[in-house]
Amino acid sequence: MNRVSAIHFATGLLARSTWVTLEVPGRRSGRIISFPLVVADYHGERYLVSMLGENANWVRNVHAAGGRVILRHGLREAVYLEDVEVGARAPILRRYLECAPGARAHVPVDRHAPLAEFDRIAGQFPVFRISVAPSELPDLRG
Numbered sequence: 001m002n003r004v005s006a007i008h009f010a011t012g013l014l015a016r017s018t019w020v021t022l023e024v025p026g027r028r029s030g031r032i033i034s035f036p037l038v039v040a041d042y043h044g045e046r047y048l049v050s051m052l053g054e055n056a057n058w059v060r061n062v063h064a065a066g067g068r069v070i071l072r073h074g075l076r077e078a079v080y081l082e083d084v085e086v087g088a089r090a091p092i093l094r095r096y097l098e099c100a101p102g103a104r105a106h107v108p109v110d111r112h113a114p115l116a117e118f119d120r121i122a123g124q125f126p127v128f129r130i131s132v133a134p135s136e137l138p139d140l141r142g
Contacts, residue, residue, distance in 0.1 A: 018099050021072040022048070027064035033057070038100035039071075039130070042092050046130040048081060049096040051103035059126050068133060081128035089127045090118035096127075 022035045035058040040047045050056045062069060067081040084092065097104055097111035107125065109117045 019073065022058055022062075023070040023072060023076075024058065024061040024065050027061050032070075033061060034072075038096070038103070040092060040096040040099045042095045047084070047092050047096070048128045048130060049093060049100075049103070050126045051096075051100070051106040053124055054126055056126075062128065067128070071130070078133040080131050080133045082131060084127040084129055086123045087119075089122035089125065090115045092127050093118045093122060093125060 018039045018041075020037055020039055022037050023032050024035075025031065026033045037048050037058070040049060050059045053059075062081050067083075069079060069081055071077045071079050093107065093109075094111060094113075094115065097107060097109075104111060107121070109121055
């Protein structure tokens with residue numbers, strides 16, 4: 001299912017603007033691996049959240065790649081993913097649950113819960129701020 005979703009999200013056709021495909025080199029193979037994700041917008045910034053926690057393959061690959069990835073939604077966009085500090089994650093996690101209904105089963109807090117509840121679980125769910133990749137970053141398109 002992830003493979004089909006990754007292809008669908010990457011094309012941008014009939015896909016919500018928040019649906020993207022993350023392309024990142026595999027930490028062991030070096031091959032480009034694609035993952036379908038949902039972008040959460042919060043206070044004018046864009047974020048990616050791992051609903052499966054720190055041990056999700058895409059999170060480990062992003063860390064191994066130093067945050068340098070490609071996001072696809074029609075076009076390819078070279079970006080840098082920066083880890084968000086645990087103390088700043090709560091409102092982003094709540095916004096993410098609004099944008100990604102499929103993630104609600106994986107996050108043990110109701111999307112309408114107070115921020116204090118999100119603070120309690122914030123350390124379990126990595127959050128990355130999406131920023132434009134500096135020009136000196138390598139192009140991952142191969």
